[in-house]
Amino acid sequence: MEKRILRAAVQVFARKSYHGSSIAEIAEEAGLATGTIYLYFRRKEDLLLSLFENTLRPYLHHCEPLIQALPPGLPQLRKLVELQFQFFEQDRAQARVFQIHAREVNPTLKPSISRTLAHYHQIIDRVVEAGVSSGKFSPHIDQFLARQLVFSGLDSLVTHWVLADRPYPLSRHLEPWCAMLARALGAESAFAETSPSQEQDHVG
Amino acid sequence: MEKRILRAAVQVFARKSYHGSSIAEIAEEAGLATGTIYLYFRRKEDLLLSLFENTLRPYLHHCEPLIQALPPGLPQLRKLVELQFQFFEQDRAQARVFQIHAREVNPTLKPSISRTLAHYHQIIDRVVEAGVSSGKFSPHIDQFLARQLVFSGLDSLVTHWVLADRPYPLSRHLEPWCAMLARALGAESAFAETSPSQEQDHVG
Amino acid sequence: MEKRILRAAVQVFARKSYHGSSIAEIAEEAGLATGTIYLYFRRKEDLLLSLFENTLRPYLHHCEPLIQALPPGLPQLRKLVELQFQFFEQDRAQARVFQIHAREVNPTLKPSISRTLAHYHQIIDRVVEAGVSSGKFSPHIDQFLARQLVFSGLDSLVTHWVLADRPYPLSRHLEPWCAMLARALGAESAFAETSPSQEQDHVG
Amino acid sequence: MEKRILRAAVQVFARKSYHGSSIAEIAEEAGLATGTIYLYFRRKEDLLLSLFENTLRPYLHHCEPLIQALPPGLPQLRKLVELQFQFFEQDRAQARVFQIHAREVNPTLKPSISRTLAHYHQIIDRVVEAGVSSGKFSPHIDQFLARQLVFSGLDSLVTHWVLADRPYPLSRHLEPWCAMLARALGAESAFAETSPSQEQDHVG
DNA sequence: CATGAATGAGAGTTCATTCAT
DNA sequence: GATGAATGAACTCTCATTCAT
Numbered sequence: 115m116e117k118r119i120l121r122a123a124v125q126v127f128a129r130k131s132y133h134g135s136s137i138a139e140i141a142e143e144a145g146l147a148t149g150t151i152y153l154y155f156r157r158k159e160d161l162l163l164s165l166f167e168n169t170l171r172p173y174l175h176h177c178e179p180l181i182q183a184l185p186p187g188l189p190q191l192r193k194l195v196e197l198q199f200q201f202f203e204q205d206r207a208q209a210r211v212f213q214i215h216a217r218e219v220n221p222t223l224k225p226s227i228s229r230t231l232a233h234y235h236q237i238i239d240r241v242v243e244a245g246v247s248s249g250k251f252s253p254h255i256d257q258f259l260a261r262q263l264v265f266s267g268l269d270s271l272v273t274h275w276v277l278a279d280r281p282y283p284l285s286r287h288l289e290p291w292c293a294m295l296a297r298a299l300g301a302e303s304a305f306a307e308t309s310p311s312q313e314q315d316h317v318g
Numbered sequence: 319m320e321k322r323i324l325r326a327a328v329q330v331f332a333r334k335s336y337h338g339s340s341i342a343e344i345a346e347e348a349g350l351a352t353g354t355i356y357l358y359f360r361r362k363e364d365l366l367l368s369l370f371e372n373t374l375r376p377y378l379h380h381c382e383p384l385i386q387a388l389p390p391g392l393p394q395l396r397k398l399v400e401l402q403f404q405f406f407e408q409d410r411a412q413a414r415v416f417q418i419h420a421r422e423v424n425p426t427l428k429p430s431i432s433r434t435l436a437h438y439h440q441i442i443d444r445v446v447e448a449g450v451s452s453g454k455f456s457p458h459i460d461q462f463l464a465r466q467l468v469f470s471g472l473d474s475l476v477t478h479w480v481l482a483d484r485p486y487p488l489s490r491h492l493e494p495w496c497a498m499l500a501r502a503l504g505a506e507s508a509f510a511e512t513s514p515s516q517e518q519d520h521v522g
Numbered sequence: 523m524e525k526r527i528l529r530a531a532v533q534v535f536a537r538k539s540y541h542g543s544s545i546a547e548i549a550e551e552a553g554l555a556t557g558t559i560y561l562y563f564r565r566k567e568d569l570l571l572s573l574f575e576n577t578l579r580p581y582l583h584h585c586e587p588l589i590q591a592l593p594p595g596l597p598q599l600r601k602l603v604e605l606q607f608q609f610f611e612q613d614r615a616q617a618r619v620f621q622i623h624a625r626e627v628n629p630t631l632k633p634s635i636s637r638t639l640a641h642y643h644q645i646i647d648r649v650v651e652a653g654v655s656s657g658k659f660s661p662h663i664d665q666f667l668a669r670q671l672v673f674s675g676l677d678s679l680v681t682h683w684v685l686a687d688r689p690y691p692l693s694r695h696l697e698p699w700c701a702m703l704a705r706a707l708g709a710e711s712a713f714a715e716t717s718p719s720q721e722q723d724h725v726g
Numbered sequence: 727m728e729k730r731i732l733r734a735a736v737q738v739f740a741r742k743s744y745h746g747s748s749i750a751e752i753a754e755e756a757g758l759a760t761g762t763i764y765l766y767f768r769r770k771e772d773l774l775l776s777l778f779e780n781t782l783r784p785y786l787h788h789c790e791p792l793i794q795a796l797p798p799g800l801p802q803l804r805k806l807v808e809l810q811f812q813f814f815e816q817d818r819a820q821a822r823v824f825q826i827h828a829r830e831v832n833p834t835l836k837p838s839i840s841r842t843l844a845h846y847h848q849i850i851d852r853v854v855e856a857g858v859s860s861g862k863f864s865p866h867i868d869q870f871l872a873r874q875l876v877f878s879g880l881d882s883l884v885t886h887w888v889l890a891d892r893p894y895p896l897s898r899h900l901e902p903w904c905a906m907l908a909r910a911l912g913a914e915s916a917f918a919e920t921s922p923s924q925e926q927d928h929v930g
Numbered sequence: 931c932a933t934g935a936a937t938g939a940g941a942g943t944t945c946a947t948t949c950a951t
Numbered sequence: 952g953a954t955g956a957a958t959g960a961a962c963t964c965t966c967a968t969t970c971a972t
Contacts, residue, residue: 270470678878
């Protein structure tokens with residue numbers, strides 16, 4: 115039931131934004147009565163919060179081992195990007211909510227969201243650390259800056275895709291984007307490593 | 319008078335978010351009566367729009383020549399980052415509004431905001447293009463991806479700073495961040511070029 | 523519930539005029555919360571419109587056959603006047619609203635009111651036409667002028683009664699008024715029919 | 727100056743109704759500042775009141791002798807109607823205000839309007855009385871009803887004309903309307919007296 | 931469990947009116 | 952006299968939330 119309500123909420127938020135949506139609309143979308151929403155969620159804000167708890171958090175738990183299973187460096191990085199692209203691509207409405215409308219929310223509930231975010235940061239951090247320890251990435255890179263770069267870059271690509279008039283395959287960006295990130299992180303011969311078909315080695 | 323109202327709006331928006339603020343609060347912050355706000359701004363939304371028009375746009379016009387005046391490649395890139403850091407650092411409340419609360423806004427007024435954003439994108443594009451033409455950046459980089467990387471990275475650094483409990487000097491990140499960007503863009507010996515004081519050359 | 527709200531609206535409009543009344547007052551008169559009004563009426567204007575739709579229109583439908591059932595000429599005319607007197611006399615507050623305050627209303631909703639009015643005009647027209655066809659009224663009278671005379675005369679009598687400090691029986695005017703109208707319409711021997719004493723035997 | 731303001735008020739009220747107009751609009755129409763209106767009129771309502779005092783009252787004083795100068799009965803009645811048609815026809819915007827928008831006004835200021843109205847009623851009464859005394863009208867007619875008939879009929883004709891999409895000459899109605907009124911008032915051979923071209927005698 | 935009518939606080943906005951210039 | 956910026960009360964309307972059924 116919670117799932118059903120959250121699915122409805124995602125649809126409505128995606129269409130009309132968080133502040134532009136009313137509980138009544140979400141109830142209607144879910145085929146329920148207004149009051150029923152309140153049997154499962156104490157406040158409107160909780161709908162957003164639960165999206166993070168119920169959707170993003172499981173996704174992150176699902177990601178972690180898949181990434182760790184690969185060799186450090188570019189392979190892990192590529193998996194990270196690939197998984198995120200897949201996750202958002204599978205539900206554009208949900209992606210809209212995460213990328214756009216979850217940000218409308220009162221700062222008071224940011225902490226709850228932050229917890230999930232922190233987990234994501236952790237995953238990125240591990241990829242970076244593993245890359246550095248294994249000598250694949252430069253030892254001089256700043257942990258914090260690397261994380262911001264990886265996270266915000268992905269974030270902005272997804273946001274761009276979500277706002278595009280006509281959806282396009284996010285995966286189109288996978289290889290060149292990973293190559294750029296890898297170079298930023300000081301991966302040796304990042305150009306060589308990536309897509310031979312598209313990019314020639316030219317670094318030297 | 320408009321300035322006075324906008325300054326008040328920035329303070330209130332920064333504290334309580336756009337949707338969490340009322341015109342009455344903004345008026346009080348400005349030391350005016352509620353109705354007075356409406357002598358200068360037709361709707362609440364116009365307050366946000368005007369921030370973009372009156373603050374961000376002039377800033378962009380101010381930036382452009384300063385950047386263009388420098389040699390292409392890292393110098394231009396560094397100036398771009400430096401100016402943005404300075405711009406936001408000078409008014410943290412305003413930065414909060416731009417980075418957090420301006421995103422709460424009704425999609426109907428996105429177009430107006432987009433225009434300003436497009437200008438910013440253009441500035442980044444020119445820096446990248448000039449770097450590529452002059453051989454400082456790799457000719458294989460994707461224009462669009464490069465722009466997203468530069469833009470979103472800056473964006474996220476500023477957002478992080480804005481949300482930090484205790485402000486810290488953004489400029490602390492200037493050199494290492496530019497180095498990372500430069501490498502991502504395929505700058506030759508990016509490590510060498512950058513800050514000998516902070517980073518040693520080690521790429522090879 | 524709608525009835526309850528409309529009854530309250532009539533009372534308040536009658537006391538303080540349409541523009542002088544607030545939704546809050548109407549809600550209080552109805553013993554409801556402000557917001558409840560909006561569950562049944564989308565806008566304040568709709569209260570007035572509904573009065574026409576729900577009160578005047580049914581009344582007209584009720585009138586029509588009663589009038590048509592009588593012989594043409596004075597009997598039909600008298601019935602028309604009598605019914606209208608009765609209709610308004612039964613609720614003076616409602617009469618006030620129809621006669622005085624419904625006219626305060628935004629021209630944009632005039633069309634809706636006009637429809638009801640047009641129906642009333644039609645009823646009058648039929649009485650006049652029937653009177654003419656049957657030879658009871660003069661064939662030379664102008665259809666439009668006759669209608670205006672009948673309608674506006676009734677209207678003004680009701681308005682006068684509604685504004686009077688102390689209500690008096692409208693029916694007092696029934697016979698002499700009908701006699702005047704009949705003469706205006708060229709009814710033969712209208713004088714003979716009416717009031718030497720006040721109302722005596724009258725042809726047949 | 728008062729005239730100038732009142733002229734502007736008439737234009738604006740006619741366009742947007744009393745409650746739909748703001749003092750600022752009237753000031754703009756008059757080419758004055760908002761505050762200036764208040765040098766000449768204490769409250770918005772006074773604009774409407776003054777229209778009655780400054781326009782309708784002088785008109786009535788002007789009418790009275792012109793009517794009295796004629797022989798009693800139909801000639802006076804015809805003059806009364808003719809003058810009213812002329813008065814309204816000369817300024818349709820003003821007519822709109824008198825016929826439509828002056829009625830939007832708070833009942834509290836009705837008394838002031840009533841005084842002017844009472845004068846008008848008096849003029850009608852004298853025409854009727856003179857007609858009766860001189861034997862032109864029936865001695866059985868009710869003074870009050872006769873006044874209502876004459877007044878409301880004129881009122882409705884003017885209102886109809888004022889609301890018409892395309893103005894037409896009100897004078898078109900002069901003769902047939904007077905004939906109808908005369909018959910209503912019991913004028914002998916009212917049909918014969920009136921417009922031979924349009925109406926034949928047939929009453930007997 | 932589910933409903934949905936009812937609530938009522940609170941928002942944005944308008945505008946008659948004032949008054950320092 | 953004339954101005955028009957400033958005021959602030961008052962209004963309509965929305966909607967998260969409750970609770971009797």
